[in-house]
Amino acid sequence: MDDESKKRKERLEQLKKRKLESTSNGNKDVSLSFRNYTPLNGELKADDSNITxxxxxxxxxxxxxxxxxxxxxxxxxxxxxxxxDIFTLAPKKPNWDxxxxxxPKLLKLEKKTRAAIIELIRRERPHDLSMA
Structure with missing residues (x-):
């Protein structure tokens, strides 16, 4: 941990030095660009300004x-x-829905109907079903 903290401190010091150097030397190199307005100050106005x-x-x-x-x-x-045409979009049979x-209800009913028929047949002929 100590090594990492020392490295971090060194990096921070280097950044501070860079900032100080850039502020002392950088003020002369800064150029302003006025895109949204024309400056009123004569020193800031430039003849070659490209204002749209x-x-x-x-x-x-x-x-x-x-x-x-x-x-x-x-x-x-x-x-x-x-x-x-509307008639071509209509279903062929009007009761499809x-x-x-x-x-599904008819399928359930059909199963119950078959079971009832089998029960009736068993009641009428109990001896034929027992032999089989």
Missing amino acids: TTADIGDTVEKKMEGVVERVIQEEEEKRAKDV LKRDVE
Whole structure:
């Protein structure tokens, strides 16, 4: 642990030295860029400043989106014209949903019916079933 803490202290000291050196030498090399406004101070103004104006801006979002609404409306009208006939979408048998809902109940009922028929047959012919 002691070795790690010593190494860390050394690194922190080196960082402090770098910061001090950069602040003393770095103030002369700093360049400001004014993108959003023109400075009022004459010293900060530069003749070669590249400040963009509305004339410099090419296509805006409004210009790009100008004809989109009309195109979307036209595409929707074309889709409606090609719309599928309602009769082709309808099921062939109008009671398909009823059959789907009733089918599990009918299976249970069919099992019970078979069991009842077998029971009736056993009651009528007990001697035929016992021989088999």
